[in-house]
Amino acid sequence: MSEIDWASWTPTEVSALLFVVRGGQVLLIRKKRGLGAGKINAPGGRLEPGETPADAAVRETREEVGVVPSAVRERGELRFQFTDGYKLQCFVFSADDCEGEPVETDEALPIWTRLNAIPYDEMWADDREWLPLMLSGRRFFACSIFDGERMVDLSLDVQDPAEPLFEHLRALGIATETVSHPPVFTVDEAKQHRAQHDGPHVKNLFLRNKKGAMWLVTVHEDRPIDLRDLGKRLGAGNLSFGSPERLRTYLGVEPGSVTPLAILNDRDRVVTMALDASLFRDGVSNIHCHPLTNDRTTSIGSADLLRFVASTGHDPVLVDFDV
Ligand SMILES: Nc1[nH]c(=O)nc2c1ncn2[C@H]1C[C@H](O)[C@@H](COP(=O)(O)OP(=O)(O)OP(=O)(O)O)O1
Numbered sequence: 663m664s665e666i667d668w669a670s671w672t673p674t675e676v677s678a679l680l681f682v683v684r685g686g687q688v689l690l691i692r693k694k695r696g697l698g699a700g701k702i703n704a705p706g707g708r709l710e711p712g713e714t715p716a717d718a719a720v721r722e723t724r725e726e727v728g729v730v731p732s733a734v735r736e737r738g739e740l741r742f743q744f745t746d747g748y749k750l751q752c753f754v755f756s757a758d759d760c761e762g763e764p765v766e767t768d769e770a771l772p773i774w775t776r777l778n779a780i781p782y783d784e785m786w787a788d789d790r791e792w793l794p795l796m797l798s799g800r801r802f803f804a805c806s807i808f809d810g811e812r813m814v815d816l817s818l819d820v821q822d823p824a825e826p827l828f829e830h831l832r833a834l835g836i837a838t839e840t841v842s843h844p845p846v847f848t849v850d851e852a853k854q855h856r857a858q859h860d861g862p863h864v865k866n867l868f869l870r871n872k873k874g875a876m877w878l879v880t881v882h883e884d885r886p887i888d889l890r891d892l893g894k895r896l897g898a899g900n901l902s903f904g905s906p907e908r909l910r911t912y913l914g915v916e917p918g919s920v921t922p923l924a925i926l927n928d929r930d931r932v933v934t935m936a937l938d939a940s941l942f943r944d945g946v947s948n949i950h951c952h953p954l955t956n957d958r959t960t961s962i963g964s965a966d967l968l969r970f971v972a973s974t975g976h977d978p979v980l981v982d983f984d985v
Pocket residue numbers: 677678679695696697698703705706707708709722742750752786787788789
């Protein structure tokens with residue numbers, strides 16, 4: 663790896679990959695021909711003359727499985743140096759949705775796959791290193807060396823979107839404790855990877871009403887939530903889930919990583935925070951939530967959480983669900 667100067671590296675060809683991530687599933691393919699035939703991957707391929715990587719990602723997805731992705735965003739970059747001298751650069755994209763139903767073509771068999779059941783054993787070896795990071799909202803840059811289909815080396819550069827959050831907590835003198843675990847997308851999955859037991863874990867909902875007003879609602883993980891009842895309690899009218907794009911724009915997190923700590927990213931204070939009053943009753947010391955990515959859980963004192971929220975300029979509504 664040390665022999666390759668990745669800064670001056672120029673690819674032989676450029677390609678793109680696109681992951682449609684919707685409703686807890688990702689659209690993968692079994693590739694039937696070309697580089698990596700037989701493997702599971704995302705739709706993708708090499709750029710045609712004059713194309714941008716984003717254009718190629720969308721075109722390849724349409725050609726390979728017949729759907730048109732929407733809300734496409736670049737998420738990271740891969741560089742593959744093959745030992746025979748071939749150099750492939752690959753830009754990785756995700757999309758929140760797609761139009762049409764995926765169909766099998768000569769090139770690929772589409773497979774909607776649950777986010778917690780991605781078959782890494784059947785994919786290129788580098789994928790297990792960066793795909794979970796992408797799904798939890800991190801930007802990545804991975805350089806690897808392949809001898810044919812065998813990965814010989816890999817170096818990975820990852821951006822942690824939680825750095826400014828931890829910095830903010832440190833500046834407030836708030837001590838927190840964070841543990842890492844595999845990415846979790848539901849309360850049930852989170853319960854399987856639990857290390858902290860000294861206080862409630864939370865469930866978080868990013869909601870909007872018809873007028874576009876937004877709420878970040880944090881409740882005890884076991885509290886059943888009825889959106890109609892919640893809308894009445896908040897005086898919000900009819901509430902529905904905010905779209906992934908809205909979530910990203912206003913709170914800077916991916917679906918599955920919603921957390922009260924994301925209120926820090928609402929710099930313009932357009933999101934109203936609603937907190938389950940039971941989390942702040944006497945006897946509750948620590949609260950456990952994700953630090954902007956769903957592959958970690960942070961413990962924060964309940965009084966410290968309120969102090970943190972106040973420091974962001976938000977005045978939370980405390981909702982007593984027991985009356
Ligand atoms: N190690 C790796 N990990 C990964 O996730 N994707 C890889 C990879 N190495 C190559 N790819 C992907 C990137 C790109 O989307 C694709 C390139 O495959 P192909 O050369 O078959 O492209 P095309 O689909 O353009 O081929 P044709 O349609 O046959 O021209 O393989």
